[in-house]
Amino acid sequence: MTFIAENTGPIRKELLVDGYEVVIGIEIHCQLNTDSKIFSSSPTDFGHEANTQANIVDLGLPGVLPVLNEGLIERALKFGLGVNAELGLYNTFDRKNYFYPDLPKGYQITQMANPIVGKGYIDVVVNEGSKNEYSKRMGITRGHLEEDAGKSVHDAVEGMTGVDLNRAGTPLIEIVSEPDMRSASEAVAYIKAIHQLVTWIGISDAIMAEGSFRCDCNVSVRKPGDELGTRTELKNLNSFRNIERAINSEIERQIDVIEDGGKIIQATLLYDPETDKTRAMRTKEDANDYRYFPDPDLLPVQISQETVDAVRAAMPELPVERRARFEAELGLSEYDARIITGSRELADYFEAVLAIIGTEHAKTAANWMMGELMGALNKDEKTINDTPIGTEQLAGLIKRINDNTLSGKLAKQVFAAMYEGEGSTGADAADKIIEAKGLKQETDTGAIKAMVEEVIAKNAAMVEEYKGGKEKAFNGLVGQVMKASRGKANPQQVNEILKELLG
Secondary structure (H helix, E strand, C coil): CCCCCCCCCCCCCHHHHHEEEEEEEEEEEEECCCCCCCCCEEEECCCCCCCCCCHHHHHHHCCCCCCCCCCCHHHHHHHHHHCCCCCCCECCCCCCCCECCCCCCCCCEEEECCCCCCCEEEEEEECCCCCCEEEEEEEEEEEEEECCCEEEEEEEEEEEEEEECCCCEEEEEEEECEEEEEEEEHHHHHHHHHHHHHCCCCCCCCHHCCEEEEEEEEEEEECCCCCCCCCEEEECCCCHHHHHHHHHHHHHHHHHHHHHCCCCCCCEEEECCCEEEEEEEEEEEHHHCCCCCCCCCCCCCCCHHHHHHHHHHHHCCHHHHHHHHHHHHHHCHHHHHHHHHHCCCHHHHHHHHHHHCCHHHHHHHHHHHHHHHHHHHHHCCCCCHCCCCHHHHHHHHHHHHHCCCCCCHHHHHHHHHHCCCCCCCCHHHHHHHHHHHCCCCCCHHHHHHHHHHHHHHHHHHHHHHHHHHCHHHHHHHHHHHHHHHHHHHHHHHHHHHHHHHCC
16 A cells, blocks of 8 residues: 655654654554454354365355445444544445465455545554653544455474465455654554554454454655655564564664665565564565456445444544543543553443442542552453453452551452452452451551550650651651551551650
8 A cells, every 4th residue: 555645744853763764654454353254254253273264255266256244334434433534435345466375366355446434543642651752643544444365374394384264355444544653652652542442442352463453564764854765564563562673673774775875675574573683575566566456246335424423323432532531520640541541441440440439539449450450460461351350349449448447558468369369259359358367457546556655665766766857767666556556557547646646
């Protein structure tokens, strides 16, 4: 796909590499989550035995006719609405002709002349969470429907290549960006934003490891103000980390070639993460090499405004909209709101907890989710979908923090036990663990005062240090009281009583 526009905004000088401006455009191939393929009834499940899920339509045998899967229209329209795009209500399909072992028909059915999604944009955050964080609007050229090809499977041991056609005919939307990215970080931020969107609106599982979300990165360099340089295309990048590394490696290679007096050759490249180098796979074709022409077996598709309106009405609240609501209505910081809306499932979990404990405790819920819960899940390489702690359980824990049954330290012990499956699966999980382990916080003023008096009596030197102006000595005394109470004394009461007794 040829990029047709260019970002003409000001150049961020800190993004220049050895005096060169980097220009990047991205093509994302996103499989759509229909049960059957784009033009046939073959299933689209992943992981089955090779060549067991391709029928005569997928293989293009003589006499068969493709029939468009209607579910793709709704999913593509959702994406178009999600990226503020012009919608192509008149759709046609074309044949893209090329010969490769995993393309059984010798052509791919795609949309060239009349794509379903036209120009749009998506706002991204670059270098998220760092001091160099900034926002940028990335243009989208188009999004078009097409069928996926099969997969070549290389066996390094046997020195042979097999072809698995299970994937042939799986529905895709190819999302083509404008060449608006000026660094690998911007490219990754854009890809992550698209990844979040397609999973949020429920049109794809976008599992990169399974190939349902794949990225091709077009990279070129130029001196600021010059025409666009010759681009190369990085293919088959399957992780955000490898995307960033591959782009940076290719930028370095292109600059070295130009500085040595050479010329960049338009080509398709592969990236080797072991050597951190790119290598040519084949010279890159232009559009005329594919000999596009209208597919004679498929009629045009005219989408009604009523269909668009129905899809629009069924659209979920988008990440940027929910993020803004969390900030405005719940008082979350921009950072907290962004983390909580990292996925739709995470945001839904958060709101389910608030429905139990009340929106006034939004910050407490966010802290526990971003801290203990996500920390534990990340350690176990799990997502919120796999959490062993349900919304009722977390809500019950937060309630016991709010009513002073638990201190923060004790609550962490209860959380750890809950995460390991102790207590119950319901709202009383925290209560059962508190009772079983004797973790209730001590809030009796008399009992705490007695412990404080004992600590003061036993630590005369530390008391004198505090009275002499050493604030750290006070913290030491607090620690002694908490130790004496086995961590159960209310920290706030300990501080207040200790200050009172020390004058």
